[in-house]
Amino acid sequence: MCDMIRAAKIAISLPAEDLKRIEKIRKESGMQRSVLIDEAIRFWLDNRDKEKMIEKYEEGYRHHPESLDEIKALEGLSADAFAEEGLK
Numbered sequence: 376m377c378d379m380i381r382a383a384k385i386a387i388s389l390p391a392e393d394l395k396r397i398e399k400i401r402k403e404s405g406m407q408r409s410v411l412i413d414e415a416i417r418f419w420l421d422n423r424d425k426e427k428m429i430e431k432y433e434e435g436y437r438h439h440p441e442s443l444d445e446i447k448a449l450e451g452l453s454a455d456a457f458a459e460e461g462l463k
Contacts, residue, residue, distance in 0.1 A: 382409075 389397075401411050441449070 397408065397411065400406075401408050404411065406414075
């Protein structure tokens with residue numbers, strides 16, 4: 376939730392249809408508009424950060440994929456773990 380003491384005010388323009396949707400959600404949830412928009416922005420920012428981390432992982436994997444020996448070793452470890460859990 377937003378820290379109203381350190382909050383900065385901004386003015387934004389939205390398509391009327393988006394504002395209607397926001398207002399509907401706000402009324403249904405009982406949230407203040409600022410809180411709802413703050414949560415939506417934080418959700419977007421968190422997802423953006425996660426997407427960047429995934430992109431970095433994928434790029435690293437493209438440059439250094441597992442070898443066939445590593446894949447076989449991981450398959451063996453997975454099979455052992457499943458067997459220990461009785462999921463053979």
